Amino acid sequence: MSSTEELLKRLGVSIDTETLRLALTHRSYAYENGGIPTNERLEFLGDSILGFSVTDSLYRDNPGLPEGELAKRRSAVVSTRALAGIGRDLGIGEFIYLGQGERLTQGKNKASILADTMEALIGATYLSNDIETARQLVMRLVGPLLRDAAALGAGTDWKTSMQELAASRQLGSIYYAVEGSGPDHARTFEAVLQIAGTAYGKGAGHSKKEAEQEAAADAWRTLNKKAGANGLTTPDSKADAPTDSARSA
Known part of the structure; x- marks a missing residue:
């Protein structure tokens, strides 16, 4: 075949x-x-x-x-x-x-x-x-x-939810390190979400916004995976479980 x-x-x-x-x-x-x-x-x-x-x-x-x-x-x-x-x-x-x-x-x-x-x-x-x-x-x-x-439609965007999660756990301020590469017609971006100098998530996309959203999603999963491993309760609120209800640009 x-x-x-x-x-x-x-x-x-x-x-x-x-x-x-x-x-x-x-x-x-x-x-x-x-x-x-x-x-x-x-x-x-x-x-x-x-x-x-x-x-x-x-x-x-x-x-x-x-x-x-x-x-x-x-x-x-x-x-x-x-x-x-x-x-x-x-x-x-x-x-x-x-x-x-x-x-x-x-x-x-x-x-x-x-x-x-x-x-x-x-x-x-x-x-x-x-x-x-x-x-x-x-x-x-x-x-x-x-x-x-x-359930899918109730969520907010990943960046907002990540901000709320970081605030609820008093982790500190979030910073996105974004770098672009490639020619103008096919530009790509890579983002790393950092909190207090530590990288928690990475993402890529054809716009800074998309790369940051992917990085925020990755960081959200990382933090909640660590919380589960440490025996902490993972929040079950709508804001803590986003689903990109609006498409990234």
Whole structure:
């Protein structure tokens, strides 16, 4: 079985070869190969299909929920973190065409790249089939998340939650050390979250905000893992368990 056949088997759809390759072509690879087309247009298309499919499901399945709560749940399900988690579960990273720089920095595991590729694959499914096939793919992918949407949608962003966690434990002030690298068209950033000179979390992304959010998420998990190991009670408040209810820019 070829690698593309394996990918399509995991997705449970058929996508023509040319469209599938386009959906997997990251801009870093496109730049290093003469400026060939990237998956960004497909990503744009898939994002719209994803958003509509999730909105339609939430609206029909929750007749008593007000608009504000529906919006929170939708934001949680279509967030970068949620989509990246789906991508990791499917092993999408191993199929993405990445430039050398992204390969060296483990771009196949970056949340932004995984989430964008998932959206591109949704768009590719629509173009190779029809809207119903694409909608069914979306529902297979996000179905488990929709069942947990009430909890997912309640969280705040990781940076805010990390700030609150640090304050509650009197750890001191948080500082993000951020460094950028790469050409302007494919700029990447790496962030390290430090408290009192000690590094607690690292993150990467295509913007400072995204890198800082990833670093905050990593630090939050690190601190709560240490708390569990020391026999401390991990907070169970909404603010202490964020889910990136808004997509990182």
